[in-house]
Amino acid sequence: MITSYISHSECSFHDMGPWHPESPHRISSINQQLERSGLAQELMHYSARLVTDEQIYRVHPKAHVRSLELSQPDEGSPLVQIDDDTLIGPKTMHAAALASGAVVRGVEQVLKNQADNVFCAVRPPGHHAERVESLGFCFLNNVAIGVEHARHNFGIKRVAIIDFDVHHGNGTVDIYKNDPDVLVCSSFQHPYFPWRYADSEWDNIINTPLDAGCDGLTFRRKVEQSWLPALQMHRPEMIFISAGFDAHKDDPMGEVNLTEDDFFWVTKMIMDVAKTYSNGRIVSVLEGGYSLTALAHSAHRHIEALKGL
Numbered sequence: 001m002i003t004s005y006i007s008h009s010e011c012s013f014h015d016m017g018p019w020h021p022e023s024p025h026r027i028s029s030i031n032q033q034l035e036r037s038g039l040a041q042e043l044m045h046y047s048a049r050l051v052t053d054e055q056i057y058r059v060h061p062k063a064h065v066r067s068l069e070l071s072q073p074d075e076g077s078p079l080v081q082i083d084d085d086t087l088i089g090p091k092t093m094h095a096a097a098l099a100s101g102a103v104v105r106g107v108e109q110v111l112k113n114q115a116d117n118v119f120c121a122v123r124p125p126g127h128h129a130e131r132v133e134s135l136g137f138c139f140l141n142n143v144a145i146g147v148e149h150a151r152h153n154f155g156i157k158r159v160a161i162i163d164f165d166v167h168h169g170n171g172t173v174d175i176y177k178n179d180p181d182v183l184v185c186s187s188f189q190h191p192y193f194p195w196r197y198a199d200s201e202w203d204n205i206i207n208t209p210l211d212a213g214c215d216g217l218t219f220r221r222k223v224e225q226s227w228l229p230a231l232q233m234h235r236p237e238m239i240f241i242s243a244g245f246d247a248h249k250d251d252p253m254g255e256v257n258l259t260e261d262d263f264f265w266v267t268k269m270i271m272d273v274a275k276t277y278s279n280g281r282i283v284s285v286l287e288g289g290y291s292l293t294a295l296a297h298s299a300h301r302h303i304e305a306l307k308g309l
């Protein structure tokens with residue numbers, strides 16, 4: 001398998017402070033683990049390009065994006081709080097534009113057959129970003145911007161987004177809840193942040209709530225039962241993954257007890273579906289994961305699976 005790894009050093013320009021778990025160290029810890037293990041050498045490495053305004057505005061209205069840009073403080077001024085735990089700094093929207101731009105580049109690589117699949121090691125994350133509201137460390141919905149690029153520029157019709165972050169992907173659901181061509185499957189600790197969209201009234205939104213303390217076997221059984229029939233019915237031409245690793249047992253935020261092997265397993269399961277319906281096309285995008293060690297090892301296993309190892 002040709003697996004592309006897309007990242008950018010300037011994603012670190014978004015920095016919410018030394019105490020904040022969504023830190024630039026998250027990506028460097030993944031990079032270090034991939035180097036240490038030798039897996040880095042087996043991947044194709046690319047730099048993210050900046051997303052264009054046109055690509056963003058397919059998902060987020062211009063006025064919302066402008067208001068985010070205007071809320072950025074000047075260099076040297078204090079960060080500006082946009083919700084209880086999300087702060088915007090002078091370079092935040094630059095980093096966000098690289099994060100979304102990485103997904104756009106990944107879509108192009110997969111749909112031009114330059115890569116079998118892609119992992120975007122980017123931040124800020126995106127799955128909590130709703131159409132007109134930014135929250136939960138997220139500003140632009142990176143995955144949705146990639147999905148719209150695939151639909152508008154390559155004529156892809158049916159898409160599946162699979163989100164195994166410990167938090168519900170409310171932003172993605174908000175954007176696609178009335179769009180039956182996009183199937184969204186999300187597993188998440190419940191009840192828990194973001195406290196919305198946990199109940200689905202839409203056929204294309206498959207919510208898979210997990211109790212605190214849920215172990216790997218229960219997770220595997222639940223996602224097989226809820227996701228597989230929906231994916232088989234939907235027959236997606238392309239699959240996106242909101243790859244959050246904060247459901248790991250060592251993560252300080254989530255209370256779900258997955259291990260690296262569970263992330264390997266779920267990635268393999270998604271690859272089987274992609275092989276059957278989607279010509280193997282997968283673009284996976286980093287979301288959460290706040291234990292630097294668990295994040296690095298989990299992302300490593302996820303990428304090993306993508307690579308077909």
Ligand SMILES: [Zn+2]
Nearest residue numbers: 165167246288
């Ligand atoms: Zn999360």
